[in-house]
């Protein structure tokens with residue numbers, strides 16, 4: 001049976017998966033869900049996962065539960081699924097060229113049921129909530145977590161309560177949560193305040209916490225690695241590039257990869273590369289200190305008043321930094337930061353590949369470009385970048401960029417108009433054919 005274990009090396013307390021806890025009861029550390037190494041035959045499991053691709057059963061069709069041998073055990077009948085996962089790998093030639101490379105592949109997790117990768121963790125999180133008998137769930141959110149939790153809670157017939165920072169969440173995401181029937185609690189404060197409050201309230205109330213501090217969320221998200229490798233016939237890429245906010249996703253992907261190594265599915269790790277926005281870069285700062293002073297005694301210093309237009313990663317005090325750092329160190333990874341201008345331009349280029357994504361996802365391309373220019377990514381590397389959210393999540397940002405009106409307020413309160421270097425054309429003409437022909441030079 002899988003069990004929960006504290007990640008602090010001087011604690012390592014164990015708890016069973018029926019306890020309703022989110023962090024270690026002894027020391028407050030983060031918890032890992034630990035699976036016993038079972039005697040799987042990897043080749044046989046790979047074949048059986050491939051067969052499930054043609055099945056009509058929801059538990060086989062889901063890109064998460066298809067891999068259920070490596071997930072927390074549940075009765076198939078009790079799985080809450082919206083057939084999440086099954087997201088495409090896209091070749092992106094324009095983005096590759098922009099980054100100064102010949103090849104670049106995106107795995108677009110924005111193609112999930114509610115438009116972000118959060119669905120992969122919510123199917124396992126809400127399934128666990130139901131298993132524990134919870135009838136209401138809660139999260140703090142910059143938007144996508146709440147949209148996803150609200151949807152899955154509705155599917156399970158549970159009440160959803162979302163805690164959002166005031167005025168910092170995109171209307172696309174908020175409207176999803178409202179549509180799916182969530183109760184919205186707007187806090188006078190930022191995401192880190194909302195996170196602190198919801199962790200406190202869920203300690204001793206009927207609300208079950210579904211932020212990524214909950215290890216059952218990460219179990220679902222680790223299948224990103226499984227599905228990506230299944231799609232690549234188990235060829236490990238040289239590098240996986242992922243945006244970093246609360247750092248749950250990079251932690252989950254690393255956990256999935258490490259389990260695959262332990263069970264003999266793959267024999268080495270790709271380099272995990274995490275990109276943050278300059279105004280919300282606590283992991284980047286920590287990584288810089290580790291490069292110069294070593295990793296032993298370093299702790300993450302939160303960034304106060306984190307700021308970026310990429311609201312999904314506007315987080316100054318990421319909950320999962322230790323788990324994320326573990327993956328970085330084990331895979332000899334990298335951390336980079338990018339500016340608002342770099343994010344905005346990279347996002348427009350990803351759009352031109354016919355893919356599109358929300359601002360937080362575009363840090364991947366911006367970061368790759370920067371690392372290539374610095375010679376820290378080699379020309380022949382095989383790279384998969386993770387796009388985390390759908391382009392329609394934040395339409396205001398898109399329209400403002402292409403109209404030349406996208407501006408960013410920095411930590412000092414100074415407003416900067418960003419350049420719209422890759423704006424699409426927007427022509428205004430009278431309702432007259434010859435005027436149109438002239439404008440389009442036909």
Ligand SMILES: *Cc1c(COP(=O)(O)O)cnc(C)c1O
Nearest residue numbers: 144245246247248249312388389
């Ligand atoms: C949640 C989210 C992120 C950040 O992921 P973390 O696990 O918090 O690091 C990035 N992009 C999008 C679109 C998200 O919704």
